[in-house]
Amino acid sequence: MSLLTILKFKCPNCKEGAIFESNHQLFSFHVPKMHTHCKTCNLKFEKESGFFIGAMYVSYGITVAEFLSIFVLMHFVFNTSLMTAFLIVVAVIILASTFNFKLARTLWIYLFYNK
Numbered sequence: 333m334s335l336l337t338i339l340k341f342k343c344p345n346c347k348e349g350a351i352f353e354s355n356h357q358l359f360s361f362h363v364p365k366m367h368t369h370c371k372t373c374n375l376k377f378e379k380e381s382g383f384f385i386g387a388m389y390v391s392y393g394i395t396v397a398e399f400l401s402i403f404v405l406m407h408f409v410f411n412t413s414l415m416t417a418f419l420i421v422v423a424v425i426i427l428a429s430t431f432n433f434k435l436a437r438t439l440w441i442y443l444f445y446n447k
């Protein structure tokens with residue numbers, strides 16, 4: 333398991349097949365569509381119905397980590413006002429939402445993948 337494979341949203345089994353239909357889309361107003369099975373090795377991504385509900389916890393953790401790190405960077409390193417730092421954080425979180433969604437689900441798949 334490598335970090336690059338996760339960041340490229342590749343299958344945990346063969347590390348070649350894409351998990352999502354559009355892998356290079358950074359931001360979208362639509363929920364990213366997932367493949368049900370890996371196109372290369374046929375691994376089923378959604379192990380059971382409701383499997384990805386738990387990925388919301390991962391998504392929450394990623395968002396909080398981004399929120400705090402960007403806020404601290406803006407306010408304490410770049411000395412922006414609280415309101416400016418907050419608005420920048422909100423803009424980044426919205427723009428990163430598609431990426432966060434994909435990352436959370438990919439991490440969830442990797443968490444419960446065993447050979």
Ligand SMILES: [Zn+2]
Nearest residue numbers: 343346370373
């Ligand atoms: Zn695969």
